[in-house]
Amino acid sequence: MIADDLRFTTTAHPAPVDADERAARLVDPGFGRVFTDHMVTIRYAEGKGWHDAVIGPRGPLTLDPATAVFHYAQEIFEGMKAYRLDDGGIGLFRPEANARRFRQSARRMAMAELPEALFLRSIEELVRIDRDWIPAIDGGALYLRPFMIASEVFLGVKPASEYLYMVIASSVGGYFKGGAPSITIWVSGDYTRAAPGGTGAAKCGGNYASSLIAQAEAIAQGCDQVVFLDAVERRYVEELGGMNLFFVFDDGEIRTPPLGGTILPGITRESILTLAAEEGLRVSEAPYALDDWRADAASGRLRETFACGTAAVVTPVGHVASAEGRFSIGNGGPGAATLRLRERLVAIQRGAAPDPHGWVHRIA
């Protein structure tokens, strides 16, 4: 099966959203509620391999109620953005890393692994056909959501033999309403996100399903996001529901919890590690206990904390709340290193700064 050679069949939308209506929707798109005209579908069947690659009008799916994903939740996804570059071109940020991670997620969930070249082509084709949906606003981008479900119609418990891979695209502005200068996070005492040997490193819907009750608790507590502790000792800070965390100290150290199967290997996380080292910070991937976080924030040894991910980029954490009470980081506002790293990352992503690592992938 030479999936890399698979040809896409393209059917342009017969009645795309007209230009005026599209412009109106792109003024203030928010996050994840404005969608483009097209979508990608590629199918997989055991014995047949990847087939039927289609770019067509975006629309509802019809699925049998016994489709495996509804019952045993074999589902994975990715999240990435296409940016309008300063020179008018369009760029993706490190899409090869998303392609690789998608394959790794598939492997963990016992799903068919989409060849990385096919993943990349599917993204490029969709961005090309829906390029007019990139909002020309500050922070605007086309958020791409590749995902895959077990599509076999069968209730037996086993890895499915058929899969449906899709890509949809959403015009987005900033992730947090009003571009929130800093967020307050809630430390979940009752729930954990991922245990050793579990699925924490896979980008699967199931991880999100199990995190939503803790996220709802965070909102009920007047916070913006939930942060999880490790599942074994309930002591070390791991990550938010969908973002990695960084800590900046007064001695020039910048620290993030180590990957080890329970933390999602963020592409933003990895990029920040590289940029921080270039900024002269001493980067470390080491565990950080909640008690130390609280004590270091109080003593001033901890200067800054920020969350990062594709959707929200780099987001300062100003306050931390838990059942034991609240504490603030620095003066509660964004710190200097946080802002500098965010600016550097965004400048590279948007083609406004040199790209020495070859992170920006131009769409021809």
Ligand SMILES: *Cc1c(COP(=O)(O)O)cnc(C)c1O
């Ligand atoms: C996607 C995700 C991230 C961020 O990953 P990026 O590649 O930087 O977007 C962090 N944590 C979780 C749980 C995620 O699902």
